[in-house]
Amino acid sequence: MTLVNASSRRKELIRIAARLFVVEGFDRTTVRMMAQEMGIKSGSLFHHFRDKQEILCAVIEEGMHNALALARLALDEASATPGARLDAMVRAHLETLLTDRNAHVVALYEWRRLDNESRSHLVHLRDAYEALWKQVIDEALDAGLIRGDPLSVRRFVLGALNWTVRWYDPEGPRSPESLARELVTMITHNPSAS
Amino acid sequence: MTLVNASSRRKELIRIAARLFVVEGFDRTTVRMMAQEMGIKSGSLFHHFRDKQEILCAVIEEGMHNALALARLALDEASATPGARLDAMVRAHLETLLTDRNAHVVALYEWRRLDNESRSHLVHLRDAYEALWKQVIDEALDAGLIRGDPLSVRRFVLGALNWTVRWYDPEGPRSPESLARELVTMITHNPSAS
DNA sequence: ATGCTAACCAAGCAAGCGCTAGTGTTAATT
DNA sequence: AATTAACACTAGCGCTTGCTTGGTTAGCAT
Numbered sequence: 001m002t003l004v005n006a007s008s009r010r011k012e013l014i015r016i017a018a019r020l021f022v023v024e025g026f027d028r029t030t031v032r033m034m035a036q037e038m039g040i041k042s043g044s045l046f047h048h049f050r051d052k053q054e055i056l057c058a059v060i061e062e063g064m065h066n067a068l069a070l071a072r073l074a075l076d077e078a079s080a081t082p083g084a085r086l087d088a089m090v091r092a093h094l095e096t097l098l099t100d101r102n103a104h105v106v107a108l109y110e111w112r113r114l115d116n117e118s119r120s121h122l123v124h125l126r127d128a129y130e131a132l133w134k135q136v137i138d139e140a141l142d143a144g145l146i147r148g149d150p151l152s153v154r155r156f157v158l159g160a161l162n163w164t165v166r167w168y169d170p171e172g173p174r175s176p177e178s179l180a181r182e183l184v185t186m187i188t189h190n191p192s193a194s
Numbered sequence: 195m196t197l198v199n200a201s202s203r204r205k206e207l208i209r210i211a212a213r214l215f216v217v218e219g220f221d222r223t224t225v226r227m228m229a230q231e232m233g234i235k236s237g238s239l240f241h242h243f244r245d246k247q248e249i250l251c252a253v254i255e256e257g258m259h260n261a262l263a264l265a266r267l268a269l270d271e272a273s274a275t276p277g278a279r280l281d282a283m284v285r286a287h288l289e290t291l292l293t294d295r296n297a298h299v300v301a302l303y304e305w306r307r308l309d310n311e312s313r314s315h316l317v318h319l320r321d322a323y324e325a326l327w328k329q330v331i332d333e334a335l336d337a338g339l340i341r342g343d344p345l346s347v348r349r350f351v352l353g354a355l356n357w358t359v360r361w362y363d364p365e366g367p368r369s370p371e372s373l374a375r376e377l378v379t380m381i382t383h384n385p386s387a388s
Numbered sequence: 389a390t391g392c393t394a395a396c397c398a399a400g401c402a403a404g405c406g407c408t409a410g411t412g413t414t415a416a417t418t
Numbered sequence: 419a420a421t422t423a424a425c426a427c428t429a430g431c432g433c434t435t436g437c438t439t440g441g442t443t444a445g446c447a448t
Binding site (some may be wrong): 162 | 350357
């Protein structure tokens with residue numbers, strides 16, 4: 001590998017693996033399944049990745065990277081009021097989960113399948129993303145927009161959002177944006193402040 | 195089997211299997227692991243259950259049954275105001291997830307590993323539990339206690355609660371009851387009405 | 389004593405798993 | 419024309435998986 005990375009072929013394989021990990025789960029996805037979807041034989045897979053674990057690691061890295069990038073973009077573009085920033089953050093999170101799809105979902109749902117080495121390689125990405133949420137939630141609390149303990153609120157909000165993966169129907173009537181609006185409506189108490 | 199059921203030995207095996215399914219996940223839990231925890235050999239397991247799938251089915255049935263029973267009890271004991279009923283329901287849900295432990299967690303997190311036959315055998319339990327939630331949430335909405343679309347609110351609330359399994363620390367300072375209070379505080383707008 | 393039954397064990401099978409070794413093949417570089 | 423590197427294939431190894439088979443044991447009612 002030129003730089004262990006960056007190959008466009010590799011990027012495409014990661015996309016395909018991510019889709020399978022979401023549909024079947026990591027454990028149930030075999031290297032033979034992945035190879036078939038990629039149009040190669042199972043042995044050839046190991047030319048691109050050291051082992052199955054490295055594929056998971058690459059998918060999750062991609063997922064966290066996308067989520068972080070989209071969240072930062074959304075916050076930069078949003079106006080400075082706490083309400084607008086909360087709204088932007090919720091929208092960005094649902095976007096990566098429900099439309100960009102797959103990679104971020106794998107990051108959330110297959111995290112515990114990572115071995116210690118991969119985990120410590122990815123944990124700083126996770127922390128950076130959590131830090132964005134902490135900032136936005138704390139602002140909203142300080143502005144009196146939401147009520148509750150900062151840590152609990154953050155966990156509840158993220159839980160509500162992450163669980164959407166289980167029931168959201170992309171063919172259905174609701175868009176990720178409208179869902180974002182629903183959630184913000186549910187938890188905000190002083191709409192005039194937004 | 196006397197009645198395919200009801201053996202106390204079987205009940206105990208289900209408890210042990212549930213614990214393993216939570217810690218390792220269904221796919222990663224092998225029949226040999228279960229047998230070892232139960233103090234028998236792997237072959238003997240199939241005296242009690244037809245196959246691994248039946249164990250999963252039994253665990254989830256137990257989990258849904260417990261959750262349903264506890265929720266009904268909580269609603270019966272709660273006073274009739276929408277706020278009190280919402281509070282009772284949230285508390286009951288967290289109780290089965292975080293203290294009773296295991297079986298209800300498996301029901302939520304391993305549902306998709308059920309085959310079609312098992313699923314159609316369990317789906318009415320799931321529907322009954324969802325119906326309780328629908329009732330309580332709709333009451334709270336009608337009373338002006340919460341804001342939003344009934345279906346979305348129900349899904350968000352359940353998502354926030356179900357995700358607690360991922361981060362809750364039983365050794366930590368927070369009890370399920372205090373968490374329940376936190377969530378209700380976060381989403382209710384008119385505390386005087388409770 | 390005898391028969392019945394629930395509970396268990398020892399041994400192992402067939403299938404599927406992740407992964408490796410060795411060998412082309414193709415296209416760009418020297 | 420020779421070399422190299424990236425990519426793919428064939429074949430299969432060693433291991434684990436869920437599950438089966440055929441038999442043993444202990445308790446209990448007749």
